[in-house]
Amino acid sequence: MSTFPARAVVDLDAIAGNVRHLATLAPASQVMAVVKADAYGHGLVPSALAAQAGGATWLGVAQLAEALTLRASGVTGRILTWIYSPGAPLESALAAGLDLSVGAPWALTEVVAAARASGRTARVHLKVDTGLARGGMFLEDWSEVLADALRAQADGVIEVVGVWSHLASAEDVTSPITQAQLDVFVEAIARAEAGGAHLEVRHLANSAATLVNPAMHFDLVRPGLAVFGLSPVPGRTPADLGLTPAMRLEAEIMLVKRAAAGQGVSYGHTYTTTEDTLLADVPLGYADGIPRHASGTGPFDVGGRRVRIAGRVCMDQVVLDLGPDATARAGDVAVLFGPGTDGEPTAQDWAEAAGTISYEIVTRLGSRVPRVHVGTAGRPVAELARERAW
Ligand SMILES: *Cc1c(COP(=O)(O)O)cnc(C)c1O
Numbered sequence: 001m002s003t004f005p006a007r008a009v010v011d012l013d014a015i016a017g018n019v020r021h022l023a024t025l026a027p028a029s030q031v032m033a034v035v036k037a038d039a040y041g042h043g044l045v046p047s048a049l050a051a052q053a054g055g056a057t058w059l060g061v062a063q064l065a066e067a068l069t070l071r072a073s074g075v076t077g078r079i080l081t082w083i084y085s086p087g088a089p090l091e092s093a094l095a096a097g098l099d100l101s102v103g104a105p106w107a108l109t110e111v112v113a114a115a116r117a118s119g120r121t122a123r124v125h126l127k128v129d130t131g132l133a134r135g136g137m138f139l140e141d142w143s144e145v146l147a148d149a150l151r152a153q154a155d156g157v158i159e160v161v162g163v164w165s166h167l168a169s170a171e172d173v174t175s176p177i178t179q180a181q182l183d184v185f186v187e188a189i190a191r192a193e194a195g196g197a198h199l200e201v202r203h204l205a206n207s208a209a210t211l212v213n214p215a216m217h218f219d220l221v222r223p224g225l226a227v228f229g230l231s232p233v234p235g236r237t238p239a240d241l242g243l244t245p246a247m248r249l250e251a252e253i254m255l256v257k258r259a260a261a262g263q264g265v266s267y268g269h270t271y272t273t274t275e276d277t278l279l280a281d282v283p284l285g286y287a288d289g290i291p292r293h294a295s296g297t298g299p300f301d302v303g304g305r306r307v308r309i310a311g312r313v314c315m316d317q318v319v320l321d322l323g324p325d326a327t328a329r330a331g332d333v334a335v336l337f338g339p340g341t342d343g344e345p346t347a348q349d350w351a352e353a354a355g356t357i358s359y360e361i362v363t364r365l366g367s368r369v370p371r372v373h374v375g376t377a378g379r380p381v382a383e384l385a386r387e388r389a390w
Contacts, residue, residue, distance in 0.1 A: 019054030
């Protein structure tokens, strides 16, 4: 038993299986598993290795620091990173063999300088802003940066290996926004190829587009959420989409006690018991990523019974009203969410309870909550052998 009375149990075989499934949906494309934000809260390195075991030939992370952590942990294969600011240690990035996104003129200048200084050819993915109005260059600036990039390529300093972009409403296949973004993307690629680029990978699709919009697949798809078995498509469950949620969040109840009818519960007494009942104290709170917005609504499974948080979420704890005839005891397991296959709530249920999306539920999970990895996918043979020996 770990000293922390709660844990996120992460099924690495589910991660590998989800990647395998996504690969079958995009049979002509490579899969880049996006493992930013500590693999959506699932644990960066074990999740990355499981995704590779499932067939991901690329890994994608937002922050340069995350990419360097992967390499420092011995993770091989292609890794793309797309968030760094002026003055970032790009020579370290090149030494680590990372692929770099270039989404602004200054970024090209700095990548070229780092490549010249280190004597290594930088692999660059030029990012076009097709309409999200976030990262990347609008078409107005595209041709100029493209010309500069191709000149640096001719000098052998960089290699333009990719053109890429990101969708605003990928889950909505019929959205005119998606069609307009596709048109801009195709135009950006045409200009790059007309300028002499030999692109290895053109990529646009996130999870939603990988799942529901084959026209967006191009040479490589970049699913994140779906790798972890959650659905980005409103109204469709993971099971509908052939996915298996990889995380189960659970905690040991630390205290149960009887309370009389009329007892106000937790800060501000926003909940009051209506009858003589059994209260349970669960040792997870907003410091652990339990949304305070789920006060009064966040669902739990306790011994097969569905209950909701009684009153406000505290920093380290929540209180549940288990009902008058409950028999739970301290030490019993309360499940916050899991795949849902045993009747427990899902991350989607929590998202709805807190007025957010399942992405936020898993990524906000606090760093003090241990991640316990189960399954074998991507785990070093030595580690598995050691475990069997115990
Ligand atoms: C996060 C992210 C993805 C993955 O998005 P999902 O919706 O989780 O599949 C892909 N590409 C970029 C640029 C991202 O920032």
